[in-house]
């Protein structure tokens with residue numbers, strides 16, 4: 265049985281799902297999306313990401329990130345054209361942030377005994393003299409930084425090589441995807457990877473989706489290692505992180521994590537605070553020249569697709585013929601969880617295929633029995 269699959273969404277979640285599915289000849293995959301790699305739009309989170317691996321999940325939900333790391337590591341080592349490089353990460357903690365009230369998006373990252381210390385290479389606690397002023401402790405480990413402007417088109421290329429067909433479509437309802445396969449046949453599986461689009465998309469309308477606004481400044485200045493701190497004194501919605509993208513992609517200075525804020529225009533006051541915190545945390549960025557020494561490429565805003573109860577990866581039956589497999593709501597970890605989530609999508613698709621295959625055999629058997637009984641009774 266051949267699966268006719270339509271993937272809705274061409275961000276990192278849709279593209280990774282499409283790539284993994286297209287590795288099986290049993291799947292005929294079409295990707296339909298409003299935005300594609302090359303676009304910069306507030307409704308499209310993926311190009312705006314750093315993107316690095318700084319684990320954010322609690323241990324019990326760490327499957328997606330655990331299962332993604334080996335593939336990102338392999339790509340970094342073996343596939344230079346994917347636009348990913350290794351970068352050491354330094355994470356600095358302040359005791360006062362542990363006690364800070366309210367939600368903090370990356371708490372597990374700042375745990376003193378994190379699950380990821382056995383997953384990411386070269387993990388070690390920093391010596392006290394390596395901890396930057398104003399912080400109480402820290403750790404270091406090997407991570408990667410992805411140049412999204414290279415990586416997303418690379419994913420498209422890998423999909424094309426496997427026969428995936430891409431179409432620009434604005435869906436008003438997820439049901440419309442059923443009729444959009446390039447094969448001309450109705451899709452028996454739809455992958456919903458529309459991220460924040462799932463809030464308004466007919467047939468999904470997931471009201472637990474909301475943006476976690478992220479403002480960044482992209483600069484030409486180089487900096488190693490990557491840096492993230494557990495909090496700032498500026499606001500509970502502001503963060504400090506620095507990461508240098510692979511292959512000349514510039515260095516991302518972040519940022520903010522502002523739930524429920526849809527504003528697409530960079531706020532100049534926030535931008536100044538981001539730059540100030542960056543040079544304070546890493547004076548080497550500008551050789552001690554302060555923010556005047558930064559060479560800005562652009563200011564940007566992306567909306568992380570946050571879902572109140574976490575990512576949704578599950579099957580929903582649309583009708584007798586077609587199932588939807590949802591893969592949306594990755595908030596700030598869509599890249600670092602992409603292969604783990606894509607792997608689950610493939611598992612679900614295989615389960616559906618097996619079930620439908622069994623249903624088909626039962627149906628065929630029933631037809632066979634029926635015609636046998638019919639021929640006997642006709643003979644009598």
Ligand SMILES: Cc1cc2nc3c(=O)[nH]c(=O)nc-3n(C[C@H](O)[C@H](O)[C@H](O)COP(=O)(O)OP(=O)(O)OC[C@H]3O[C@@H](n4cnc5c(N)ncnc54)[C@H](O)[C@@H]3O)c2cc1C
Nearest residue numbers: 273274275277298299309310316435461478566598599600
């Ligand atoms: C500033 C910032 C920094 C980040 N840093 C990191 C990081 O360091 N590491 C990391 O792992 N993650 C990071 N993230 C998070 C990451 O960017 C997201 O988790 C990820 O991009 C989500 O990908 P997605 O494919 O689910 O969604 P998107 O990239 O938003 O793609 C959604 C797709 O669905 C399509 N779509 C939506 N609605 C419709 C419709 N009605 N009809 C047709 N198509 C539709 C869109 O056009 C698009 O193609 C960051 C995000 C931001 C904003």
